[in-house]
Amino acid sequence: MGLTSNSVLAVAVVAAVALFGVTIWLWPRLARGGWRSVLGRVGVLLATQLALFASVGLFVNNTFQFYGSWADLFGQEQDMGVVLDHSGGSKDVKVLGTQAIDGVPGGGRPAIGGQIQKVVIAGRKSGIDSPAYVYLPPEYFQPGYAKTTFPAAVVLTGYPGTAENLLKGLKYPKTAYQQARAGKMQPMILVMLRPTVAPPRDTECVDIPGGPQTETFFAEDLQKAISGTYRVGTKARNWGFMGNSTGGYCALKIVMHHPDRFAAAAGFSAYYKAADDVTTGDLFQGDQAAKNRANLLWSLDHLPQGDASFLVTTSKHGEGNLKSTMAFIKKVKNPALVSSIVLDSGGHNFNTWNREIPPGLVWMAGKLSAS
Incomplete structure (x- = not known):
């Protein structure tokens, strides 16, 4: 059974309850003197505490998806799968494997339930390579859509979340499937990934002098790589950006500063200026202009506002x-537009x-064009 399986959580909870009952039942006997009784008390208390901590840990992990598997939890290497050839022929996206969407009828057949592809995206200009997941809707595989291009949205987690959070905890593919259906x-x-493309540093999606060129990766490299591999247009109207927390800040910032590449941004629980703490380090190296630009409220007051749409939530x-x-x-x-939840x-x-x-995906799809 997998680490995130509800069955594993259920077993841990049942074990904790059972051990608690056993402890209460045995305690009068274990209250006697002697080293055997002492060891017995230590044993049942330790077993009960371990079961309780395991239950709480599994529940928290299932909720926030810190670890996706036992191997991930224990830091073991995992088989990356077999590289599959892709029809796009792009060298910037390597497909490592495919999987069905959890909870979607007919999920084993791409033309019925869609498909998730695990990929690595190579950023030619930024020099950054990042793992990601690409959700392809069922229509992408259907003969009637064989020559159709599709709109696309980049989706980011918060920091230091994992891309798996977007599949399991936040259920983006399943929700997109359901809303379209x-x-x-x-x-x-x-296109789902985390903003931490240079782990463990939190780069706040900025180009760091002498460091990771994260904004370039998200604003230029990623779009070119995906459009060169999948049937996605290259115009701003074909592209959106969305995310939660740090990912929401990144989405708003990238679209605000690159309206020529993206038409819409959705920031769920976003903040509006780059964080500055031990996880980020010195992002701007004393460049006040760059620091101001990373402050979205300052940018709205001092920089031209392009023709883009924004959704913010609180x-x-x-x-x-x-x-x-x-x-x-x-x-x-104007010409920018804003909506809110x-x-x-x-x-x-x-x-x-x-x-x-769910309403955010509907809003985003309404702002993008397939052609």
Whole structure:
């Protein structure tokens, strides 16, 4: 059974409850004197505590998807799979394997349930290579769409999240499939990865002097690689960007500064200026102009606003970005457009984002064009 399996969690919970009951039942006998009783008390307490910690740890991991497998948890090397040839013939995207979408009927057949491809994207200009997942909707494999191009959206996690969070915890592929099947949005390709393309450093999606050129990777390399491999257009109207937390900040920033490449951005629980802490290091090396540019509220006031659309989310209770989100909304001016989702209550967590992602995907698809 896999690390994230509900069965594993259930076994751990049952074991913890059972051991607690055994401890209560045996305690009168173990209260006697002697070294055997002492060892017995230590044993049942230790076993109960371990089962309890295992249950809590598994629950937290299933909720936030810190580790995707036992091998991932214990740091073991994993088989990367067999490289598959792709019809696009691009050297910038290597397909390492494919998988079905969890919970989708007919998921084993791409033309019915779509497909997720595990890939590595090579950034020629930035020099950054990053693993990612590409969701291809069922229509991509259907004969009637053989010559059709599709809109695409880049989807980022927060820091230091893993790309697997987007598949399991946030369920982007399943949600995109369901919304398209319900007729609420057009089929759309999703390119899912984490913003940490130079781990373990949090680069905040900026080009660091003498360091990782993260903005170049996301704004230029990724788009060229995907459009050269899959049936995705190369115009700004074909491309969107979305993410949560750090990923939301990156989405808004990349689209704000590159409206010639992206038409829309959605930031779920985003913040609006680059973080500055031990995980980021010195991002700007004393360059105040670059630091100002990475502050989205400053950019809205001082730089031309392009023809792009933005979706921002917050909540009245539970989020720390309410004030800055309201300021962002007020500062967006024509030709840019802004929309928002403001929940009455919701924290900075997966539960909140899973309430925002379905309407966010519908909004995004409505802003993009397939051709």
